Amino acid sequence: MVVLAVKPLFTILVVSLALLLAVVLLWPPSPFFQSSLPSNSPLGKSDIWSIRRIVEWRPCKWWLQGDLNVLPVKSNGYIRVDCYGGLNQMRRDLCDGVGIARLLNATLVLPKFEVAAYWNESSGFADVFDVEYFIQQMNGFIKVVQELPPEIASKEPFRVDCSKRKGQFDYVESVLPSLLEHHYISFTPAMSQRRDRYPQHAKAALCQACYNALRLTRSLEKKASELLEAIPKPFLSLHLRFEPDMVAYSQCEYSGISSASMNAVDAARGDRKPWTGELARIWRKRGKCPLTPNETAFILQALDIPTNTNIYLAAGDGLMELEGLTSVYTNVVTKSSLLNGEDFTSMHGNTKAALDYYVSINSDSYVATYFGNMDKMVAAMRAFKGLYKTLLLSRRAFAEFTSQGFRGKDLMQALWKAHREDYVMGRGSALPDCFCEFKL
Ligand SMILES: *[C@@H]1O[C@H](CO)[C@@H](O)[C@H](O)[C@H]1NC(C)=O
Ligand SMILES: *[C@@H]1O[C@H](CO)[C@@H](O)[C@H](O)[C@H]1NC(C)=O
Numbered sequence: 001m002v003v004l005a006v007k008p009l010f011t012i013l014v015v016s017l018a019l020l021l022a023v024v025l026l027w028p029p030s031p032f033f034q035s036s037l038p039s040n041s042p043l044g045k046s047d048i049w050s051i052r053r054i055v056e057w058r059p060c061k062w063w064l065q066g067d068l069n070v071l072p073v074k075s076n077g078y079i080r081v082d083c084y085g086g087l088n089q090m091r092r093d094l095c096d097g098v099g100i101a102r103l104l105n106a107t108l109v110l111p112k113f114e115v116a117a118y119w120n121e122s123s124g125f126a127d128v129f130d131v132e133y134f135i136q137q138m139n140g141f142i143k144v145v146q147e148l149p150p151e152i153a154s155k156e157p158f159r160v161d162c163s164k165r166k167g168q169f170d171y172v173e174s175v176l177p178s179l180l181e182h183h184y185i186s187f188t189p190a191m192s193q194r195r196d197r198y199p200q201h202a203k204a205a206l207c208q209a210c211y212n213a214l215r216l217t218r219s220l221e222k223k224a225s226e227l228l229e230a231i232p233k234p235f236l237s238l239h240l241r242f243e244p245d246m247v248a249y250s251q252c253e254y255s256g257i258s259s260a261s262m263n264a265v266d267a268a269r270g271d272r273k274p275w276t277g278e279l280a281r282i283w284r285k286r287g288k289c290p291l292t293p294n295e296t297a298f299i300l301q302a303l304d305i306p307t308n309t310n311i312y313l314a315a316g317d318g319l320m321e322l323e324g325l326t327s328v329y330t331n332v333v334t335k336s337s338l339l340n341g342e343d344f345t346s347m348h349g350n351t352k353a354a355l356d357y358y359v360s361i362n363s364d365s366y367v368a369t370y371f372g373n374m375d376k377m378v379a380a381m382r383a384f385k386g387l388y389k390t391l392l393l394s395r396r397a398f399a400e401f402t403s404q405g406f407r408g409k410d411l412m413q414a415l416w417k418a419h420r421e422d423y424v425m426g427r428g429s430a431l432p433d434c435f436c437e438f439k440l
């Protein structure tokens with residue numbers, strides 16, 4: 001019996017080993033040989049990811065291993081962080097809010113996640129993130145409560161408006177008095193706040209909240225991992241931004257896009273007129289103009305990313321001029337192509353954003369065309385997880401070189417050099433607040 005059971009297994013093992021060996025020896029462009037060649041693409045030798053990096057960002061030890069101050073015995077009161085906008089913007093505000101609450105020796109109430117009317121939905125914090133996990137992970141960093149004591153629970157928090165305060169301001173000076181007076185306050189962190197002056201335990205709370213305490217709810221994670229499984233591997237997740245409102249907001253001029261796209265952009269412009277003439281050229285050269293899908297495809301080629309690469313489009317539904325990408329990169333998949341229609345149409349914007357986030361922090365590589373809230377979060381989480389094939393395409397380099405008259409192969413070569421430099425130096429791949437540069 002035993003012999004019979006072992007023998008087939010052994011045979012399979014031997015056959016597999018032999019096959020593996022054959023593949024390794026016979027596969028024409030072996031990656032082992034490739035990476036040892038000098039990398040002077042775009043001559044078709046090696047893609048951007050095979051370049052040796054010198055610097056990478058890693059989460060700083062001071063918060064990860066945390067030699068933390070003990071939490072204050074007495075709390076100064078309860079704080080609820082109110083978050084608005086897109087999922088990743090809300091998350092950014094939550095991170096800042098946790099830091100501020102710790103700065104003020106306050107107890108944290110679960111944040112309020114409210115969404116822009118634009119999205120028409122109601123996902124609160126608990127609909128997106130795992131509450132139990134958050135509370136457990138924040139243990140020792142800041143006190144978090146799910147329920148308020150009865151004498152406070154009946155009241156709405158006193159709202160402190162931080163948006164009206166100018167420039168840098170001191171939270172201890174300006175917010176602490178309200179907290180002490182009302183015992184329960186809410187606020188939305190001011191965007192321009194500098195965190196570098198926070199004491200380390202407050203920064204540690206921020207970093208822990210942002211990068212080590214947020215996990216999607218079980219049901220959302222299940223959906224996201226189903227989506228991840230459906231994507232052909234290995235794959236690149238591409239965050240493309242070329243929606244009408246994005247383009248309108250940029251105030252850039254585009255020639256050579258379809259009249260349908262042009263109309264969509266004009267409809268989104270409102271009072272915000274595009275720059276024209278010399279001003280438009282200066283604006284573009286400063287890297288202010290979103291890359292079109294066509295330009296994106298061009299830069300990806302300049303980075304020697306093969307045109308048969310599996311690409312997951314981590315993007316909203318309203319992308320324009322997508323043929324500019326898909327006519328070159330033919331293996332592009334989207335959420336709507338992979339999820340069944342019923343799932344997809346019933347999904348809220350927040351949920352879709354959460355799926356893109358999840359797929360992008362688990363993809364083999366991630367490329368962003370614009371450094372927005374999602375890209376910052378994804379780049380940081382990838383660094384947190386030790387995934388370094390992350391790159392932000394340079395709109396500025398593209399505009400600069402094209403304005404200097406570079407075209408075709410020369411343009412590719414110039415773009416390769418610019419991005420190679422960025423990749424080697426780990427530029428744009430993580431946020432400095434919670435991450436430290438590490439020389440390789
Ligand atoms: C917070 O508590 C620490 C000691 O636990 C104290 O040194 C600090 O001044 C307090 N800060 C505020 C704003 O209450
Ligand atoms: C917003 O949601 C409600 C209820 O889910 C729906 O009836 C309505 O049509 C939606 N509005 C828009 C603009 O999508």
Ligand SMILES: *[C@@H]1O[C@H](CO)[C@@H](O)[C@H](O)[C@H]1NC(C)=O
Pocket residue numbers: 294295298323324327
């Ligand atoms: C994309 O740009 C190239 C030039 O780089 C041009 O030849 C081509 O027609 C464009 N394709 C689309 C779909 O816009």
